[in-house]
Amino acid sequence: MSNNIVDEFNAYRSKMNEKLLADKNKIVKRIFNLDTNTYAEGALPKKTKELLGLGNSLVLRCDDCVRYHMEECFKLGIPKEEVVEALSVSLLIGGTIVIPHMRRAYEYWEALETYES
Amino acid sequence: MSNNIVDEFNAYRSKMNEKLLADKNKIVKRIFNLDTNTYAEGALPKKTKELLGLGNSLVLRCDDCVRYHMEECFKLGIPKEEVVEALSVSLLIGGTIVIPHMRRAYEYWEALETYES
Amino acid sequence: MSNNIVDEFNAYRSKMNEKLLADKNKIVKRIFNLDTNTYAEGALPKKTKELLGLGNSLVLRCDDCVRYHMEECFKLGIPKEEVVEALSVSLLIGGTIVIPHMRRAYEYWEALETYES
C-alpha cells in the first residue's frame, strides 16, 4: 500500500511539471532550472542542502515540498535520526502548527522505507 | 473526468457558504458581501482585479482561492497566456514553495477548458 | 457519514502521533508535553484558551489544528454561537483567504454535532 503514496506523488508531480514547462513562460522555466541547480554540491555538501530544503519546507508547511525533499534525503542515504533532528528544529521554530505536517512527513518517510521497487 | 473537479469544488463551496451565511454572524455576512463587491468594475477593469485576486491567492498558497479566481478569469475570457503570466509573477515573488499550488492551478484550468456543460 | 470525518481524523492523528513519539527525539517529546499543558486551566479559563487555540489555528490556516481545537471546544460544551464568533474574529483579521478553511471548520463542527458514539 505504501507504494501508492510514493508512486502517486511522483506520477502527479511529473505529469504536471511537464505541463507547466510545456508553456513558453520564461520565468517558470528558469525557476525550475534554478531549482535543480540549487541543491547540487557546492560550498555546502548536497546532504546539508537537502536538509535545508526539507527544514524550510516544513516550517513553511508545504506538504508536497516536504515529500520531495524527504525523498531526496532518503535517496542520499541520510539516516532517519538526522532527518528527524532537522524536522525537530523546524518544529521548535515553527511551533505546534507544524505538527500535522510532521505527521504526514513521517507517513511519507515510512512509505519510502517500505517501498518495493 | 475533468467535470468532477470543477463540479465538486463548486458544489462543496456553495453548500458550505450557505451554511456559513445561515448563521446570524454579522462579520461573516459582511465579509461575504464585500467579497462580491471588491471584484466589480472600478478604477481598475474587472479582469485586472480578478488577476490580482488570483495572484494574491497563489502567493498566499490557498488552493481553493486559486481555483475560484481561475474560474472567474476563465469566465471573463482571459487567455491562458495572461493567466500564466500572472501566476509566474507570484511564482517569482513567492518562490518554489508555490510550485505545488501552481501544479494544482494548471490542473484546474485544464478542467475548466475541457468542461462540458 | 459524519462519523467518518471525526473518526478518520482522530484515528490518523493518534496513530501518527504515536510514531512521532516512538522516536527518541527530545524536542518532539517536549513540544508534545507542552501542547497538553498549555490548554489547562490557568489565569485564563480552559474555554478561553481553547478558543484562543482555535482562533490562532484558523488565522494560520491549519485545517487539522482547527479540527482539533473545534473538538476540544465541543467537548467543553462551548455553544456554536461563541465558536462562530471566535472564528469571525479570525476571518476579519486573516481576510477572505481564511474562508475555505472556515468552510471546512463548519463541516467538522456539524460532524461533531451529529456524531453517534
Added chain:
Amino acid sequence: MSNNIVDEFNAYRSKMNEKLLADKNKIVKRIFNLDTNTYAEGALPKKTKELLGLGNSLVLRCDDCVRYHMEECFKLGIPKEEVVEALSVSLLIGGTIVIPHMRRAYEYWEALETYES
C-alpha cells in the same frame, strides 16, 4: 520615555488611518467599520474578543496589531497574567519565530503601565 512609544504609535496610527479613510475606496472604509464592530460585546465578552485579537496578531507576527490589541486589553483592565497567558498560547502554536515579537509586546505593555496621562 515610555510615553514616547505609546504616543508615537497612536499619533502615527491616527494620522495615517485618516488618510486611508479620506480616499473614497469603499472596501477600505467598510473593513475599517467592521474592525470597530468586531470587538464589541457579543456572544463572547469584549475581553475574550480582545484576547483573541491579540493572540491572532502575535501568531501572525504583526507588531502594530499586537500593540493595538495590547492597549485595548490594558484599557479593559485585563491583568498582565492573563495577557501573558494568551501570548504564551500563541508562542507555543507559532513557535520560537514569535519570540522577537513577544519581546516587543512586553516592551509595549511596560510602556502602557508606566504611561503618565
Added chain:
Amino acid sequence: MSNNIVDEFNAYRSKMNEKLLADKNKIVKRIFNLDTNTYAEGALPKKTKELLGLGNSLVLRCDDCVRYHMEECFKLGIPKEEVVEALSVSLLIGGTIVIPHMRRAYEYWEALETYES
C-alpha cells in the same frame, strides 16, 4: 522631509544589492536577473504586472517590497485611485493584519508625490 524616506530606501537598497551581487553566488545572481525580467512588457502590460507585484507584496506584508513596487507604479504614471484599488483587493484577501502595512504604503506614496528631484 519626504525626500528622506524615498532617498534612504533607495540608497540602502542599492548599496546592499551591490554587496549581495558582489558575492559569486549563482542563485542570488539569477534570481536578481529574473526579478528584472519578470515585470517587463509581455502577455500582460507592464502596468498590470507592477500592480500584481504590489498586490502580492502587500498580502505577504513585505514593506520594502511594497515600497519598491509603489515606486515603479508611480514612475509608470499609474493614478493613485488605481493603486489604492489594487491595495484594497489585498486588504480584503489578507485581512486587517494588512492595515499597518497599508498605512506605511500610503506614507510612501505621499513621499513619492512630494518628492523634489
Added chain:
Amino acid sequence: MSNNIVDEFNAYRSKMNEKLLADKNKIVKRIFNLDTNTYAEGALPKKTKELLGLGNSLVLRCDDCVRYHMEECFKLGIPKEEVVEALSVSLLIGGTIVIPHMRRAYEYWEALETYES
C-alpha cells in the same frame, strides 16, 4: 559604527528576554529552555543545526531570528560562503519576498566581521 548594530541587538534581546523569563509563565520558560537545547550537538553537527535555524528564519522572514543565527554561525567559524549558500536556498524557496531580509542579513554579517571587541 558596526558595533552599534550588534551591541544594540544583543542588549535589547538580553534585557527583554530577562523580563519575559521574570514572569512565572511555564510555557515561555520551557520554550526558552528548549530553544537552548535544540541547537546542541546531536545526530546532526551543531553547525548544520545553526544553518538550519538560519535558513528557517530567513524563509519565515524574521529579521531578529536571522540575526541571532547569523551570530551563532559566525561564532562557530562557519565561512561566509557557506552561510550565503544556506541563505540562497532560502531565497529560492521563499522567493523575492525574501530579498529585503537578505539585505539586512548581509548588513549584520558585515557588522559581525568588523566588530571590535
